Amino acid sequence: MTGIVADIIVSIILLVLVGGAVYYIYKEKKKGTRCIGCPMAGNCQKYKSGAGCKK
Secondary structure (H helix, E strand, O other): HHHHHHHHHHHHHHHHHHHHHHHHHHHHHOOOOOOOOOOOOOOOHHHHHOOOOOO
């Protein structure tokens, strides 16, 4: 019984994390962000030239 409850809790936590990530990506794409999560914040050479980070 305890194993089943633990599995359900872990599944719910994973579902919430994946759902949050999908929602974040959806929200950023709706705003028009081209490079979601880019460490250079869109200041890289690929972004400026239009070659990378496709919409």
